[in-house]
Amino acid sequence: MTTLTEDIRIAESEGRPVTWRGWAALVVLMLPVLLISVDNTVLSFALPEIALALEPTAAQQLWIIDAYPLVLAGLLVTMGTLGDRYGRRRMLLIGATGFATVSALSAFAPSAEWLIAGRAAMGLFGAMIMPSTLALLRSIFTLRSQRRLAIAIWASMFSAGAALGPIVGGVLLEHFSWGSVFLMAVPVLVPLLVLAPLLVPESRNPDAGRVDAVSIVLSMAMMVPIVWAIKEFAVHGFSPTIVVATVAGAGFGILFVRRQLHARSPMLDMRLFTRGTFSGALLVNLLSVISLVGFMFFIAQHLQLIVGLSPVKAGFALVPSLASVIVSGLLVVPIASRIPPRIVVPAALMFSMSGYLLVAATAGSGDLGWLLLASVLLGIGIGAAETVSNELVMASAPPSKAGAAGAVSETAYELGAVLGTAVLGSILTASYRSGIAIPAGVPTDLAAQARETLAGAYVTAGELAAPIADALRAAAAAAFDSGVAVTAAVGAGLMVLAAVIAATTLGSAPSSVNQAARSENEESNVARGEASRHPR
Secondary structure, three states: OOOOHHHHHHHHOOOOOOOOOHHHHHHHHHHHHHHHHHHHHHHHHHHHHHHHHHHHOOHHHHHHHHHHHHHOOOOOOOHHHHHHHOHHHHHHHHHHHHHHHHHHHHHHOOHHHHHHHHHHHHHHHHHHHHHHHHHHHHHOOHHHHHHHHHHHHHHHHHHHHHHHHHHHHHHHHOOOOOHHHHHHHHHHHHHHHHHHHHHHHOOOOOOOOOHHHHHHHHHHHHHHHHHHHHHHHHHHHHHHHHHHHHHHHHHHHHHHHHHHHOOOOOOOOOHHHHHHHHHHHHHHHHHHHHHHHHHHHHHHHHHHOOOOOOHHHHHHHOHHHHHHHHHHHHHHHHHHHOHHHHEEEEEEEEHHHHHHHHHHHOOOOHHHHHHHHHHHHHHHHHHHHHHHHHHHHHHHHOOOHHHHHHHHHHHHHHHHHHHHHHHHHHHHHHHHHOOOOOOOOHHHHHHHHHHHOOHHHHHHHHOOOOHHHHHHHHHHHHHHHHHHHHHHHHHHHHHHHHHHHHHHOOOOOOHHHHHHHHHHHHHHHHHHHHHHHOOO
């Protein structure tokens, strides 16, 4: 009986599919993906109890949320490259051990400062996990038809975790304290630590060079200010500090790119971005995530505030949307094996566009059915488009760069999540603030609070007498729905843009096996040329 490593070697040399061990390894790799995607959304439900228990300041409360994605986004490329060089399974196991340990300790954090430190450490270890899972799938599933299905399951699990976050958070907080949302990492990751060494083979780049500490620092200095500026703009609006942070991040980014272009063994091979399929698939991913997160931003408020559903019921209301993401991601696999991606991806994105147009046309109607149908249409498009684009990102990169390619894909996801709130959320907020008509009789100080956000208006209404309170809620709902219509139109435009990019960049993607071989030959030729010019 052959081992999984031997199965992979046979598949690479003879084009044969891997055995059941590959699918068992996929199940194991889904555990950290599910956990981290749940963690992205579950904290918002625990934040009120955390605020009561630890009494953080407004700034500390913001950092409790932001510390994790800032560190995660800043280190994804670094950790993906380290996985290429020192072993992707090794990085996965180190990341899972650290994530479970820090999560358990964070559940008993005695102060806001300790919880912020814990969240930052979770971002560090989370950055080791995500690129490793995608890169290991690339090394295990060398047959493209199998890899498409594996990545479809990977993407579906990621989307499922994000949608399950509100449900899991609501159930846990109904029966346990806020620390339970962190403790759930332990029972999920312990099976991974036991089974991964048995089922998941090690994978690395045998020709990896030295670790470039300067490039690591530059990548952090590039990503953290930019991600912080985007999130700060989404919460507080424009300020000179945001401009300074953006310029600083862009400056460090230029230095990072220059260093990679001139390095003999770059941390991130910038030649990847010269491939139209690679860059086009990344942009499609980025715009798709912006669209999805922006949609979730306003539908969550609509269901909980305007419709009046509890967080748990609101989460369950989105189950059809979750199902559509999973089903479309799986069904697109056989379709993508027969129809070129330049046709499949734009066609999928048209479903998302139609969902946004449906929201724009029915906003303010009060019919929840149209909104839920729109969420299903959006899910169909995003699920299919992300499955194909993620697979193209990995297929366009040589196997030795799988970790770096996975890290870039994950960075696009994190930036998309931030931009979804910053761009579409800011458009919605601005439209709401300019469109709300405060009823007569609302005190000036309360009127200012009601003008800020929909939640602020509903809190203010709770302090007023019935006739004025009802009028304020109606005015806030009308202004919010009007803003939703504008935001949905912008979301539809983003989907058209993504479809155009897909149609013009994804048309000539070769099969992954041939592409990988060509990529490796290119690498070897470049390496030989560099060696001849720079003898040791």
